[in-house]
Amino acid sequence: MGTDNTAAALLASDFATLPDLIRAHATTQPDKVALAEAGGELDYAALDALIDRVAAALQRDGVAQGAAVAIVAAASIDYAAVFLGALRAGCVAAPLAPSATPEAIIGMIADCDAAVTFLDADAAALLKGRHVPGKLVHLKSLGSWLAAPGARPAPVAIAPADGFNIIYSSGTTGSPKGIVQSHAMRWAHIARNAAAGFGEAVTMIATPLYSNTTLVSFLPTLGWGGTVVLMKKFDARGYCQLAERHRATHTMLVPVQYQRIMALPDFERFDLSSFRLKTSTSAPFAAALKADILARWPGLLVEYYGLTEGGASTGLNATAHPDKLHTVGPPLPGHEIRLIDDDGNEVAPGEMGEVVGRSPTMMTGYHGRAEASAAAEWHDQDGNRYIRHGDVARFDDDGFLILLDRKKDLIISGGFNIYPTDLEAVLSQHPAVADCSVIGVPSEAWGETPVGFYVPHTGVAASIDEIRDWTNAQLGKTQRLSALHAIDELPRSAIGKVLKRELRDRLQEASA
Structure with a gap:
């Protein structure tokens, strides 16, 4: 009996990798658009072939399985292909913020020990004249670096615990820390979205690809075989025009983006009736803004609360619970949240405390920082591992979490x-x-x-x-x-x- 590698079989399995899912979609729906941007688009067959060429070129250059591949660039089809090609080669993608200082970027490249770093023109100009460790590849000349058309990489076996990516924290409270996330964690992000309709989605991406906020909608869309529309730089009017043109159905936006879109004086003139799911995360989301979106923008509105490090997440279906807009919702299925005091003891029901959480989507740890990893953890009496969220909160009588503030901002x-x-x-x-x-x-x-x-x-x-x-x-x-x-x-x-x-x-x- 052969192995069933169709997309449906993989999505119904206990574990699948994103590169394998894209290969399956390239077989069953080769002509469907996988990625679109202002300058063009790529269908699943072409994306799969481009990913192969990236992976084969990495192997040709001696980049070993498990090595980090850094990317410093604005969102683009080439960026996405390099990210996915690194995964197919068994490497760990390390998307880095091009908005960081040159010193911080070089520090992150060194921290993850990147074997190769991909730069767009702006990043290359920023780092010009500086010593950057490892091999550099410029995205503008990606075509000459790629393996020949039709090249296929040597197959690699990817285990659930293997590194998928390293996401660096913003560094707003110190030097950025590399958050290592496994293939198992990313598979959980894809698999748990079975009911979200990503297979038929046209998902607007208007946040950077180095952000976990972006990846939690970017990855499920490709995993389920939908279409991703990449916006290199967000502006409210341009977003609405692009969403209208592509008949967008899904999006993940941060609250300040929603704020700017809803503030457009002619917002109502845009036809956004195709939207089925709008989500938000990463920053406080004012109840009044949620109410305005519910009133004027079609489609479901869901707010997620969680950390890049993992721990536990909550979800507020604002459409179904308009009386709970001051909350971030109850924990998601399979996610557990407890509240603790300054001494690490659980607080009584109804009292406020620091959020700690556990779930299938938890980081392996901070890259090369055992002490920081340990400090981010809390263990219950049974030895179960939780991630400290750093937020102060309380539960209401219905089990909806009310965030009070960041503990460090108290x-x-x-x-x-x-x-x-x-x-x-x-x-x-x-x-x-x-x-x-x-x-x-x-x-x-x-x-x-x-x-x-x-x-x-x-x-x-x-x-x-x-x-x-x-x-x-x-x-x-x-x-x-x-x-x-x-x-x-x-x-x-x-x-x-x-x-x-x-x-x-x-x-x-x-x-x-």
Whole structure:
């Protein structure tokens, strides 16, 4: 009896690899578009052949199975092909942020010991004249590096525990850490989406391919045989135009992207009726913004909460639970969340505590950082391993998780715990505030004190003192802002997280 390698059989199995799934789709639906971008598209047969040429070239160059292959580039079809070709060769993909400093990029390449690094033109210009370890391949000359057309790589056996990718943390609280994720973890991401309709999906990708936020929709779409539309750089109007043109059905956007799309004055003129599933993750998602999306953008809206490191995830079906928009939903099936105090003990039901979680989707550990890996873990009395999320939260009576704040962002003022998200929720309601963030700064009188930053809303006039006084009137006595600063734009990571460390640095520089 031969092995059934059809896509349906692989997807129904206990474990399959993404390269094998793409091979199967190339056999059963060779002409279906797998990847599309502004400059063209690639069907599954062509993608499978291109992946083969990448894998064969890596093997030709002596890149061993298990070695890291780094990519520093904006999203493109070539980027996706290199990523997938590295997997087919049994290598570990290491997508790196081209927005990082040259020193940080070189540091990440060295940290993962990349055998080869692929660069687009912008990344090559950024690193020009600097010593970059390992072999370099420029994507603009990818064609001359590839193995000959029709080349096939030597088959490699991939085990569930083998490394799939290394995702580097943003480094907002220190140097970036390489998060090693296995083929088993990525298979779980694909397999758990059986009901999401990715096989018939046209999925809009408008976040970077080095982000886990992107990969959790990019990988299932290709795994199930859908179409991915890559957007090199996000802008709200361009996104809506592209989604309308491709009749997009699925997307993963971060909250700030939703905010900018919904703020378009002519949003209603775009035909987005093809959408069936919109998801979000990575940053706080305001209840009012969720409600606006539910009212004006067709299709299901689901918010996910979780970590790149894994642990546990929650899912809020906002469409089905419009009364729970202040939550991030209950744990997903097979995911377990517990809340612990500062001493590592579980808190009583209804009380707040630090989130720890376990599930089938957990990182192997931080690359080369055993101590950091151990510090990220919590074990229960039975020895089960959980990942510390670093968030403070509580469950409501229905088991929906309510996030209070990042533990590291908690402000302790005069002995009282102040959660910046509580203050941001009030400040954001002022009509002159388009965007905002609150941080804690040192205070001789109180230990710490909250300070706010806001982006002024165009066309609404109000002074800083007026906005601060209005906000403080809505807050408890211990929560009040000691200062408020106007800012042109909040510093954010590529996936929309506010970089509070940069706000603190800005204050320190101003007072120096």
